């Protein structure tokens with residue numbers, strides 16, 4: 373990896389993806405920042421920045437994006453959607469949506485870039501999952517399952533790609549109330565509410581809103597992704613954010 377390397381990041385319209393794009397640009401990298409709806413006003417103008425449309429649940433969108441991007445050195449699978457709700461209230465179609473984006477989107481993007489990485493015997497894939505896979509929390513059964521599947525996927529894939537010089541790593545952020553994650557999840561959460569769990573749900577929501585405990589910032593995640601991409605000695609799982617680091621050490 374060098375300052376002339378190129379990273380492709382999914383889900384750059386807000387939060388961790390946007391900050392990670394900014395971080396790599398500041399480090400002198402070429403950045404392909406992908407968004408479902410590309411917006412020119414989010415990142416600084418740079419001849420090292422390209423904005424491409426990408427929906428990770430759409431095979432045609434993935435094919436077009438990877439073709440247009442051309443050779444890349446690193447892929448960051450960051451795009452993801454949340455769902456904090458009791459399982460009884462979650463329509464199976466919504467559970468599928470979570471897996472389509474968080475799990476299959478990551479798998480599909482990885483498949484799309486692997487031929488070029490394998491042929492060049494170089495490249496890094498970084499998958500952003502979550503510290504909730506380290507310590508379970510209520511109302512997150514489907515979301516946690518979608519991210520735990522990515523952990524397992526990544527750790528197995530790393531073994532089969534190692535002989536080809538391709539690295540695969542995980543970044544596990546903690547709770548980050550400052551991103552758009554909660555707002556983006558809200559419509560799915562509202563339709564997944566269940567009367568029998570109303571009191572319990574309110575208690576969990578209050579705990580989630582608590583600002584007294586350590587949280588994760590987008591910059592923590594950008595730094596962890598940077599380490600995963602640029603440090604060949606980086607561990608398989610890198611926690612991002614004070615809360616996630618504390619959890620991993622517990």
Ligand SMILES: NC(=O)c1ccc[n+]([C@@H]2O[C@H](COP(=O)([O-])OP(=O)(O)OC[C@H]3O[C@@H](n4cnc5c(N)ncnc54)[C@H](OP(=O)(O)O)[C@@H]3O)[C@@H](O)[C@H]2O)c1
Nearest residue numbers: 383385386387388408427428451452502547548551552553
């Ligand atoms: N915030 C947290 O507490 C937290 C904690 C641990 C892990 N994470 C994980 O970190 C990642 C980033 O989350 P964030 O906090 O930065 O949330 P965010 O601000 O909501 O960003 C998520 C990004 O994913 C994009 N996205 C959603 N569906 C997509 C699709 N089908 N195709 C392409 N892009 C899609 C969103 O784009 P649109 O604008 O088009 O919707 C957005 O850019 C996610 O994988 C999330 O699960 C978040």
